[in-house]
Amino acid sequence: xxxxxxxxxxxxxxxxxxxxxxxxxxxxxxxxxxxxxxxxxxxxxxxxxxxxxxxxxxxxxxxxxxxxxxxxxxxxxxxxxxxxxxxxxxxxxxxxxxxxxxxxxxxxxxxxxxxxxxxxxxxxxxxxxxxxxxxxxxxxxxxxxxxxxxxxxxxxxxxxxxxxxxxxxxxxxxxxxxxxxxxxxxxxxxxxxxxxxxxxxxxxxxxxxxxxxxxxxxxxxxxxxxxxxxxxxxxxxxxxxxxxxxxxxxxxxxxxxxxxxxxxxxxxxxxxxxxxxxxxxxxxxxxxxxxxxxxxxxxxxxxxxxxxxxxxxxxxxxxxxxxxxxxxxxxxxxxxxxxxxxxxxxxxxxxxxxxxxxxxxxxxxxxxxxxxxxxxxxxxxxxxxxxxxxxxxxxxxxxxxxxxxxxxxxxxxxxxxxxxxxxxxxxxxxxxxxxxxxxxxxxxxxxxxxxxxxxxxxxxxxxxxxxxxxxxxxxxxxxxxxxxxxxxxxxxxxxxxxxxxxxxxxxxxxxxxxxxxxxxxxxxxxxxxxxxxxxxxxxxxxxxxxxxxxxxxxxxxxxxxxxxxxxxxxxxxxxxxxxxxxxxxxxxxxxxxxxxxxxxxxxxxxxxxxxxxxxxxxxxxxxxxxxxxxxxxxxxxxxxxxxxxxxxxxxxxxxxxxxxxxxxxxxxxxxxxxxxxxxxxxxxxxxxxxxxxxxxxx
Amino acid sequence: xxxxxxxxxxxxxxxxxxxxxxxxxxxxxxxxxxxxxxxxxxxxxxxxxxxxxxxxxxxxxxxxxxxxxxxxxxxxxxxxxxxxxxxxxxxxxxxxxxxxxxxxxxxxxxxxxxxxxxxxxxxxxxxxxxxxxxxxxxxxxxxxxxxxxxxxxxxxxxxxxxxxxxxxxx
Numbered sequence: 001x002x003x004x005x006x007x008x009x010x011x012x013x014x015x016x017x018x019x020x021x022x023x024x025x026x027x028x029x030x031x032x033x034x035x036x037x038x039x040x041x042x043x044x045x046x047x048x049x050x051x052x053x054x055x056x057x058x059x060x061x062x063x064x065x066x067x068x069x070x071x072x073x074x075x076x077x078x079x080x081x082x083x084x085x086x087x088x089x090x091x092x093x094x095x096x097x098x099x100x101x102x103x104x105x106x107x108x109x110x111x112x113x114x115x116x117x118x119x120x121x122x123x124x125x126x127x128x129x130x131x132x133x134x135x136x137x138x139x140x141x142x143x144x145x146x147x148x149x150x151x152x153x154x155x156x157x158x159x160x161x162x163x164x165x166x167x168x169x170x171x172x173x174x175x176x177x178x179x180x181x182x183x184x185x186x187x188x189x190x191x192x193x194x195x196x197x198x199x200x201x202x203x204x205x206x207x208x209x210x211x212x213x214x215x216x217x218x219x220x221x222x223x224x225x226x227x228x229x230x231x232x233x234x235x236x237x238x239x240x241x242x243x244x245x246x247x248x249x250x251x252x253x254x255x256x257x258x259x260x261x262x263x264x265x266x267x268x269x270x271x272x273x274x275x276x277x278x279x280x281x282x283x284x285x286x287x288x289x290x291x292x293x294x295x296x297x298x299x300x301x302x303x304x305x306x307x308x309x310x311x312x313x314x315x316x317x318x319x320x321x322x323x324x325x326x327x328x329x330x331x332x333x334x335x336x337x338x339x340x341x342x343x344x345x346x347x348x349x350x351x352x353x354x355x356x357x358x359x360x361x362x363x364x365x366x367x368x369x370x371x372x373x374x375x376x377x378x379x380x381x382x383x384x385x386x387x388x389x390x391x392x393x394x395x396x397x398x399x400x401x402x403x404x405x406x407x408x409x410x411x412x413x414x415x416x417x418x419x420x421x422x423x424x425x426x427x428x429x430x431x432x433x434x435x436x437x438x439x440x441x442x443x444x445x446x447x448x449x450x451x452x453x454x455x456x457x458x459x460x461x462x463x464x465x466x467x468x469x470x471x472x473x474x475x476x477x478x479x480x481x482x483x484x485x486x487x488x489x490x491x492x493x494x495x496x497x498x499x500x501x502x503x504x505x506x507x508x509x510x511x512x513x514x515x516x517x518x519x520x521x522x523x524x525x526x527x528x529x530x531x532x533x534x535x536x537x538x539x540x541x542x543x544x545x546x547x548x549x550x551x552x553x554x555x556x557x558x559x560x561x562x563x564x565x566x567x568x569x570x571x572x573x574x575x576x577x578x579x580x581x582x583x584x585x586x587x588x589x590x591x592x593x594x595x596x597x598x599x600x601x602x603x604x605x606x607x608x609x610x611x612x613x614x615x616x617x618x619x620x621x622x623x624x625x626x627x628x629x630x631x632x633x634x635x636x637x638x639x640x641x642x643x644x645x646x647x648x649x650x651x652x653x654x655x656x657x658x659x660x661x662x663x664x665x666x667x668x669x670x671x672x673x674x675x676x677x678x679x680x681x682x683x684x685x686x687x688x689x690x691x692x693x694x695x696x697x698x
Numbered sequence: 699x700x701x702x703x704x705x706x707x708x709x710x711x712x713x714x715x716x717x718x719x720x721x722x723x724x725x726x727x728x729x730x731x732x733x734x735x736x737x738x739x740x741x742x743x744x745x746x747x748x749x750x751x752x753x754x755x756x757x758x759x760x761x762x763x764x765x766x767x768x769x770x771x772x773x774x775x776x777x778x779x780x781x782x783x784x785x786x787x788x789x790x791x792x793x794x795x796x797x798x799x800x801x802x803x804x805x806x807x808x809x810x811x812x813x814x815x816x817x818x819x820x821x822x823x824x825x826x827x828x829x830x831x832x833x834x835x836x837x838x839x840x841x842x843x844x845x846x847x848x849x850x851x852x853x854x855x856x857x858x859x860x861x862x863x864x865x866x867x868x
Binding site: 555600601602603641642643645646647650651652653656658662663664665666 | 754755756757758759760764766767768769772773774775776809810811
């Protein structure tokens with residue numbers, strides 16, 4: 001029977017990534033004598049190794065085996081947990097991730113880094129235990145040729161072997177397929193009958209296998225699934241003499257390894273830096289790959305509640321169809337209540353389905369402990385990371401896209417926010433800096449805060465820089481928050497030196513753009529010597545939005561509720577016409593530019609002059625504008641459908657939705673509309689200029 | 699009416715008489731339609747459905763031949779008027795005006811689009827050998843959209859190349 005294993009590869013990859021994440025976060029929290037944590041790291045490594053072996057990813061298996069051996073020594077208490085080892089394990093996790101990513105993307109990986117780490121691992125293992133033979137050597141090929149040989153296998157299982165679902169009998173049967181087997185049981189460890197735990201295994205065996213073709217590899221394969229739960233010694237009767245030779249070879253290898261290792265130590269820092277620099281495009285690529293396919297792991301409770309709801313829906317449906325069989329007016333009341341129930345069911349069903357896409361934000365937060373660990377090492381700053389609200393749920397797509405901007409913000413907090421320890425002490429602050437990542441729900445959106453207790457944003461420096469870069473005019477007076485907004489301008493960076501952590505001057509504007517692309521916004525607050533807070537506001541999901549339906553002429557449009565500041569009836573005395581074509585509306589202190597949607601979309605409207613129409617005041621990118629509409633209709637949740645699937649993107653429209661009557665309505669893209677209006681003004685300006693030039697010429 | 703009675707009305711498979719279906723060995727079936735006085739045809743396997751004309755939702759600032767979008771079972775489908783796009787004849791929207799919904803499959807993507815035509819007439823069998831190249835044919839329809847010409851009785855039918863319609867909305 002052959003099974004197509006390739007269909008399981010995606011789930012292997014997914015599990016491996018989860019395992020790696022677990023290993024990473026556990027390693028960062030690892031303390032001496034913390035058995036439970038080591039065990040969980042070990043288990044993760046072990047299942048990656050097992051999986052990789054099953055699918056024939058030899059390089060992963062081989063590498064992970066070393067990691068596992070090292071962990072095993074720690075687990076058994078044969079090895080002290082030292083910072084160096086933890087660091088090495090973290091680098092190994094990176095290597096494993098690199099290899100597994102390469103499998104996923106069918107791409108290449110840096111073989112040299114793997115080799116270097118591999119050798120470091122071997123050294124670490126040899127240092128600890130000089131007498132132990134260095135793990136199965138990568139090429140077993142020399143064992144492959146064999147004559148009619150006799151193998152002696154000592155199989156000493158741990159007592160709990162049978163509890164993990166393994167049965168020695170089955171192993172022996174499998175062994176018997178290789179040749180003639182004799183088994184001798186050793187009952188030395190058998191306790192007195194009163195002390196016997198019937199679920200434990202007290203026996204060990206010495207097996208003799210006579211086979212003309214079996215190799216050591218074949219025998220190992222038989223024991224593959226139990227090799228961590230037993231002591232296994234395999235030796236060939238006739239070949240005992242060779243042991244000495246092997247040992248010598250090992251000595252030689254060890255020498256080679258140590259020379260390589262020293263050269264690797266020297267290269268270590270730069271090679272990691274290259275990796276950091278490359279990280280961003282790589283992760284962008286991976287998130288793209290993810291959004292195309294991918295799967296979601298959903299809690300059983302969520303699925304159960306979905307099934308319950310579907311059950312209720314079916315009941316309501318059958319009730320309604322029965323009602324419809326012979327309907328008369330006396331049953332109207334039952335029909336209404338039935339329809340109400342249907343409404344309730346659909347609503348709940350919708351919510352449950354949406355919940356399936358929701359994941360706790362810890363998925364995005366998990367990478368930060370490692371990031372802070374690495375960054376604080378690199379910058380020499382002592383930093384503590386506090387994660388709050390990790391259980392706050394967020395749509396999977398939003399989560400994938402917010403991850404990179406968050407990384408950037410955290411890097412910024414480390415690099416620009418937290419001061420070096422001596423400065424902190426001089427300013428009367430604790431030596432250790434704190435960065436807090438906090439997520440919570442607020443209304444229909446999720447808020448993620450990145451707070452640091454650093455020096456705060458230097459208002460003066462930002463202002464000067466902005467003037468220098470020509471972003472603002474020297475004469476402009478700005479409020480604090482307006483100054484802080486400047487850091488999101490393209491090409492703005494106040495870092496005195498460009499470091500590899502941040503400060504390339506591309507970043508904050510990209511962060512802002514990414515967040516806006518998700519329909520969110522970012523604010524910054526800062527106080528000198530107290531710290532800064534970046535607050536990211538995101539919609540919970542990209543699939544549904546709360547919208548205000550408006551009518552323009554014969555068309556219905558939807559304005560996202562999150563952008564609306566207020567809606568008002570125009571008072572003619574508050575209208576000002578300035579600089580030619582522009583209409584401003586006085587809204588308390590502000591002058592709000594009016595954008596006539598009908599003009600922008602080349603439609604005809606009922607109210608084509610500002611005086612009689614309604615204004616919906618919306619805000620985007622820090623700008624307030626009034627959208628001119630004919631009528632305000634209902635407010636409702638709408639499901640966002642892409643126009644791009646069958647058509648292409650349209651300026652000023654972010655998508656479409658299907659209304660209750662089955663018709664399609666367009667959803668307005670408020671930032672896009674503002675851009676369009678600005679562009680249009682410019683076009684008109686250019687046209688006027690052109691015509692004036694022509695006039696002069698004539 | 700319950701499902702059992704419905705099922706009883708469905709004739710058994712071996713009782714069904716296969717007739718009026720021509721099996722053609724070396725060619726395809728095409729759906730023929732009218733644009734004004736001209737005849738066109740598309741590969742019938744690309745035709746998703748045929749609907750009567752309904753006023754679609756307008757797309758802001760779209761070209762005149764893009765009439766808007768409609769909802770087909772939850773899909774947002776753009777409606778393109780062949781008559782305007784290919785500049786074949788005047789576009790009237792009357793009771794007999796129909797929308798042909800095509801699935802356009804290419805390596806890049808699969809799109810569903812609706813095309814307004816004056817009438818859908820017939821299904822024709824076309825052998826590969828019967829398709830003539832449109833050498834020297836210069837009409838208002840871009841060359842890449844035309845697969846070839848075929849004679850049907852006294853008339854000439856233009857076969858449209860469906861995959862090339864992918865970018866017809868631009």
